[in-house]
Amino acid sequence: MQTKIKQWGNSYGVRIPRSVLKTANISENDIIELVPENGVIALRKSNIDIDAAFNRLDIEPFKVDYTREELHER
Numbered sequence: 001m002q003t004k005i006k007q008w009g010n011s012y013g014v015r016i017p018r019s020v021l022k023t024a025n026i027s028e029n030d031i032i033e034l035v036p037e038n039g040v041i042a043l044r045k046s047n048i049d050i051d052a053a054f055n056r057l058d059i060e061p062f063k064v065d066y067t068r069e070e071l072h073e074r
Contacts, residue, residue, distance in 0.1 A: 003015055003017075030045055032045055
């Protein structure tokens with residue numbers, strides 16, 4: 001099967017037919033890994049749950065609404 005690479009903003013994209021995704025057991029919103037090697041780009045379903053990985057990180061939430069005094073102190 002052939003398809004074209006098209007520009008999408010500053011990146012590039014390719015449409016993957018539903019039948020191909022179904023055969024590969026990949027669904028919309030699944031996380032995939034891109035594996036470039038020797039002129040081939042392989043797409044592989046990731047076994048890493050990104051949301052769970054971020055939840056395990058011990059970081060303070062990003063604060064976006066500072067008071068004028070807090071901004072002046074920075």
